[in-house]
Amino acid sequence: MKLVLLVPFFWITSLQGSWLPAWFTQSFNDKKLNERYAIIKPVKPNFLEADFTGDKINDIAVQVIDKKNRKRGVLIINGGTNKHYIFGAGYKFASEDFDDTNWVDGWSLYKSKVAYKTLFDADGDISGSKKVKIAHVAVSIYAIEDGSELAGALIYWNGTKYVSIHQGE
Incomplete structure (x- = not known):
């Protein structure tokens, strides 16, 4: 007979914070974000690190899940200020109609200086970019x-x- 140990999802993911830089884990815990969110790793890489704000200090983005509503999102903590920002996980993205990133199959750093925002007409059809x-x-x-x-x-x-912009279909 095989013994199966069931462990709560959030407990397993909270043990995985050791792969993150210490400053991020410290900030995540000091802000008590760990009480509401669990860091998840549904896609690779496990986290994204870059200077998102242009202050010459790296910031970190992780994927999280709200422990109560089970909605997924992206959490960014700025390295220089330790301010945090949530996209999804129950909070609507700015200029988007969704509050859950359960549809995300991949993520990456976007380094191009230009992007194209998808535009929609009143019926929800793509009208251009x-x-x-x-x-x-x-x-x-x-x-x-x-x-x-x-x-x-x-x-x-x-x-x-x-801010966020919609891309693609």
């Missing part, structure tokens, strides 16, 4: 269908705050 300048490295989250990126969002610092 708008060129957007990106000053710093951004976080790209996306769904994959048939091996290709289908649609997603780009999270970037616009000089005063993080």
Whole structure:
């Protein structure tokens, strides 16, 4: 007979914080974010690290799940200020209609200085795109269908705050 040990999901993921830089883990715990969120690793890499704000200090993005509502999202903690920002996990993305990133199949650092925001008409059909300048490295989250990126969002610092734009279908 095989013995199976059932351990709560959030407990398992909270033990995995040792792979993150110490300053991030310290900030996550000091802000008591660990009481509401569990860090998850549904896609690789486990976290993204870059200077998202242009202050020459690396910031970190991780994927989280709200322990109560089970909605997923992206948490960014700025390295220089230790301020945190949540996208999803029950909070709506700025200029988007979703509050859960359970659809994310991949993510990466977006290093291009230009992106294209998908525009929609009143019926929700794609009506075109708008060129957007990106000053710093951004976080790209996306769904994959048939091996290709289908649609997603780009999270970037616009000089005063993080914003997101829809990309793809």
